[in-house]
Amino acid sequence: GAVVSQHPSRVICKSGTSVKIECRSLDFQATTMFWYRQFPKQSLMLMATSNEGSKATYEQGVEKDKFLINHASLTLSTLTVTSAHPEDSSFYICSARVAGGPAVDTQYFGPGTRLTVL
Amino acid sequence: GDSVTQMEGPVTLSEEAFLTINCTYTATGYPSLFWYVQYPGEGLQLLLKATKADDKGSNKGFEATYRKETTSFHLEKGSVQVSDSAVYFCALTRRNSGNTPLVFGKGTRLSVIA
Numbered sequence A: 001g002a003v004v005s006q007h008p009s010r011v012i013c014k015s016g017t018s019v020k021i022e023c024r025s026l027d028f029q030a031t032t033m034f035w036y037r038q039f040p041k042q043s044l045m046l047m048a049t050s051n052e053g054s055k056a057t058y059e060q061g062v063e064k065d066k067f068l069i070n071h072a073s074l075t076l077s078t079l080t081v082t083s084a085h086p087e088d089s090s091f092y093i094c095s096a097r098v099a100g101g102p103a104v105d106t107q108y109f110g111p112g113t114r115l116t117v118l
Numbered sequence B: 001g002d003s004v005t006q007m008e009g010p011v012t013l014s015e016e017a018f019l020t021i022n023c024t025y026t027a028t029g030y031p032s033l034f035w036y037v038q039y040p041g042e043g044l045q046l047l048l049k050a051t052k053a054d055d056k057g058s059n060k061g062f063e064a065t066y067r068k069e070t071t072s073f074h075l076e077k078g079s080v081q082v083s084d085s086a087v088y089f090c091a092l093t094r095r096n097s098g099n100t101p102l103v104f105g106k107g108t109r110l111s112v113i114a
Helices: none
Strands: A004-007 A010-013 A019-025 A032-038 A044-051 A067-073 A076-081 A090-097 A107-109 A113-117 B003-006 B011-014 B019-021 B023-026 B031-038 B044-050 B056-059 B062-065 B075-077 B086-094 B108-113
Touching: A004 A090, A010 A019, A019 A032, A019 A090, A019 A113, A032 A067, A032 A076, A044 A067, A076 A090, A107 B044, B003 B086, B011 B019, B019 B108, B023 B031, B023 B086, B031 B062, B044 B062
Parallel strands: A010 A113, B011 B108
Antiparallel strands: A004 A019, A019 A076, A032 A044, A032 A090, A067 A076, A090 A107, A090 A113, B003 B023, B019 B075, B031 B044, B031 B086, B044 B056, B056 B062, B062 B075, B086 B108
């Protein structure tokens, strides 16, 4: 089946530092990747849609200068949380959408990254 | 806009009980429908899906049937196990919609006790 990995799985950083999270589709190509944020016991909140080779589309209320997204290839997207603050602490999850074929509507999710900002 | 409504939890069942988690949707056209499961501390895993009316998705003993007439996609399992304890999300996306993200329900937490 389609596998999406995220790295790191867990990160603790000091306030003011930047953190990069990688999302990779391991065995398929993904023209579109999505980044979500999840607070405890809540559903996923879409942050942005990332397309290979173009600028990401951010949801309303998400600061694009704070959450930098790069989708450099068909298998890799990165989310950088710049100048992180404690309120950015959360569970970040990426997903990748299959580029074509019978599973084209299906999104496959990474295992998530737990960010804690001290 | 498109939306998904699923029953609020938490749902607590004894092992081997029958499970139903209701999900209804509002969408233009004919969306694809999904159930995802999230175990504690993990990302979402695709549980099953259906892409057209009357399709039945099934996996690991779970089933859901795409009901266009009632705009529903209820999740069922005949006999739950403790290992099924997780949060279940119903979701939809427009078919062949390229960049359109999934629309999620709020999730239903299931706890199965021995």
